[in-house]
Amino acid sequence: MTLLELEDVTAFYGPVQVLEGVSLSVPENGAVGILGANGAGKTTTLRAISATVRAGGRIVFDGKDIRGTRPDRVAALGIAHVPEGRGTFGDLSVRENLRVGAYLRKDRKGIASDIDYCLDLFPNLQDRITSNASALSGGEQQMLAVARAIMSKPRLLLLDEASLGLAPSTAKAVYDAIRRLRVESGIAMVVVEQNANLAFTLVDSATVLETGRNVLTGTSAELRGMDEIRRAYLGG
Amino acid sequence: MATFIQLVVDGLSTGSIYAAIALALVLVHQATGLINFAQGGMAVLAAYSAWWLTARGVPLVLAILASIVLSFLLGAAVERWLMRRFERGDPDTAVVVTIGLLTLITGICGWLFTYNNQQFPSLFSLDAVSFLGVSVSQRSIGTTLVIVVVMFLLQGLFAGTKLGLALRAVAINPQSAAFSGLPVERLLMVGWGLAAVLGAIAGAMVAPQLTLTPGMLDNALVYALAAVILGGLSSPVGVVVAAWIIGVLENLAAVYIPLIGYDLKVAVPFILIFVVLVIRPQGLFGRKTVVRV
Numbered sequence: 001m002t003l004l005e006l007e008d009v010t011a012f013y014g015p016v017q018v019l020e021g022v023s024l025s026v027p028e029n030g031a032v033g034i035l036g037a038n039g040a041g042k043t044t045t046l047r048a049i050s051a052t053v054r055a056g057g058r059i060v061f062d063g064k065d066i067r068g069t070r071p072d073r074v075a076a077l078g079i080a081h082v083p084e085g086r087g088t089f090g091d092l093s094v095r096e097n098l099r100v101g102a103y104l105r106k107d108r109k110g111i112a113s114d115i116d117y118c119l120d121l122f123p124n125l126q127d128r129i130t131s132n133a134s135a136l137s138g139g140e141q142q143m144l145a146v147a148r149a150i151m152s153k154p155r156l157l158l159l160d161e162a163s164l165g166l167a168p169s170t171a172k173a174v175y176d177a178i179r180r181l182r183v184e185s186g187i188a189m190v191v192v193e194q195n196a197n198l199a200f201t202l203v204d205s206a207t208v209l210e211t212g213r214n215v216l217t218g219t220s221a222e223l224r225g226m227d228e229i230r231r232a233y234l235g236g
Numbered sequence: 237m238a239t240f241i242q243l244v245v246d247g248l249s250t251g252s253i254y255a256a257i258a259l260a261l262v263l264v265h266q267a268t269g270l271i272n273f274a275q276g277g278m279a280v281l282a283a284y285s286a287w288w289l290t291a292r293g294v295p296l297v298l299a300i301l302a303s304i305v306l307s308f309l310l311g312a313a314v315e316r317w318l319m320r321r322f323e324r325g326d327p328d329t330a331v332v333v334t335i336g337l338l339t340l341i342t343g344i345c346g347w348l349f350t351y352n353n354q355q356f357p358s359l360f361s362l363d364a365v366s367f368l369g370v371s372v373s374q375r376s377i378g379t380t381l382v383i384v385v386v387m388f389l390l391q392g393l394f395a396g397t398k399l400g401l402a403l404r405a406v407a408i409n410p411q412s413a414a415f416s417g418l419p420v421e422r423l424l425m426v427g428w429g430l431a432a433v434l435g436a437i438a439g440a441m442v443a444p445q446l447t448l449t450p451g452m453l454d455n456a457l458v459y460a461l462a463a464v465i466l467g468g469l470s471s472p473v474g475v476v477v478a479a480w481i482i483g484v485l486e487n488l489a490a491v492y493i494p495l496i497g498y499d500l501k502v503a504v505p506f507i508l509i510f511v512v513l514v515i516r517p518q519g520l521f522g523r524k525t526v527v528r529v
């Protein structure tokens with residue numbers, strides 16, 4: 001079953017068109033990567049899904065065209081966007097950030113046990129639970145951003161460059177945790193990454209964008225074997 | 237000594253009025269990151285609506301309650317149809333818009349109700365209560381108590397409720413808030429509405445004392461801003477304590493420092509601000525965040 005389908009999606013910042021027709025298909029429980037150079041339109045594709053940029057084409061989630069809905073309604077449908085730059089609430093404590101993530105939920109017990117789950121997934125956050133998010137390290141903020149998204153119990157997670165600005169070992173720790181989340185929860189994912197090696201540890205398939213268009217799509221194994229992918233994104 | 241205590245108690249009571257306006261400023265700032273210079277003007281409009289109702293025979297308590305409801309709607313409407321256009325843009329522009337709104341509301345009040353002083357009935361009796369040889373009016377005590385209750389309610393709202401947490405989240409990062417499903421626009425309207433309610437309470441408390449005029453709260457707004465800066469923008473308890481300090485010091489300085497006297501007492505909070513900001517830039521109680529005015 002397909003959970004999310006993008007067909008010929010365009011997007012605009014004011015009059016400037018930056019997506020020229022992007023397609024993407026995410027199966028239920030699947031994880032799909034979006035690769036591409038800086039400025040290719042990866043972030044904008046995620047923003048089209050979460051309704052934070054003006055978009056055209058068809059964006060079908062769970063059988064319904066959701067294009068043009070409000071961002072908070074998209075979230076309510078079960079899509080959680082972890083934005084580029086993390087977007088944590090700096091003046092709120094770690095626990096408060098997680099509670100904001102659970103805003104739409106009413107099940108107190110479920111919320112409490114999901115907070116415990118997040119702290120188990122990201123043990124670094126345990127000691128920081130009462131610290132302000134702004135006092136966390138970059139890696140901890142990224143973990144908090146993912147944890148906040150998990151707290152909404154999404155069916156689909158949009159991850160934007162979760163490794164950006166992190167030391168390689170920290171980036172790996174973040175991706176290890178996300179992989180564990182994927183196995184344990186079955187949440188579907190769209191994973192934007194410039195670090196293709198890291199992305200391929202998580203996704204089943206991926207598409208490569210160039211100037212707002214898909215130029216290549218395939219399974220992780222297929223893409224890993226291609227010379228042009230190796231040269232452009234895998235460092236040889 | 238009796239004079240001293242009298243001055244302190246009176247100072248607490250006027251300080252409470254500054255505190256109520258300051259709490260409204262903090263609420264809007266928490267919810268939108270802006271300082272609303274029209275906060276006092278909106279409170280005056282609320283006081284006029286309560287006055288208009290009492291003049292038509294509506295009991296005072298009911299009139300004040302009605303003005304509180306009206307204020308909530310007015311605050312929400314101002315956010316929805318005026319401020320929303322400016323919130324996403326340059327914060328300086330938005331602040332200028334609130335100053336324009338203050339001018340507009342003052343003009344409307346003057347046009348509807350004239351600039352003459354109107355008598356506003358008091359919720360509390362003017363009778364004095366005596367203790368330790370000092371007589372204090374019930375009005376002073378009542379005003380102070382009302383503000384203390386409001387302060388704790390607000391502190392509880394921000395620290396202990398889902399709505400308060402949501403208001404703070406929206407102020408810090410509206411986009412992330414939306415990503416978590418928070419109805420950002422509705423929350424902003426609620427924040428402005430609640431702030432206007434605080435203003436209406438302040439207006440109803442102070443109008444009997446100052447008598448009702450369109451510019452009744454202009455001075456109070458200046459003191460409230462001083463309290464907000466002194467107390468720290470993030471702390472309801474902090475701004476109330478700061479407002480009390482200002483009210484009391486202002487009264488004491490006027491009497492005990494001949495150089496200042498009644499004409500210069502308005503300078504007191506600013507000297508205080510200057511000293512505090514040099515020593516503690518985040519305010520007496522505030523956390524270290526950048527003040528965006």
Ligand SMILES: Nc1ncnc2c1ncn2[C@@H]1O[C@H](COP(=O)(O)OP(=O)(O)O)[C@@H](O)[C@H]1O
Binds near residue numbers: 037040041
């Ligand atoms: N807010 C914006 N306003 C105008 N143009 C933008 C904005 N954000 C991104 N762009 C442009 O859109 C294109 C795609 O950007 P983006 O989706 O952020 O790329 P990526 O995430 O792949 O690095 C780039 O050319 C970028 O300059």
Ligand SMILES: [Mg+2]
Binds near residue numbers: 042044084161
């Ligand atoms: Mg990007």
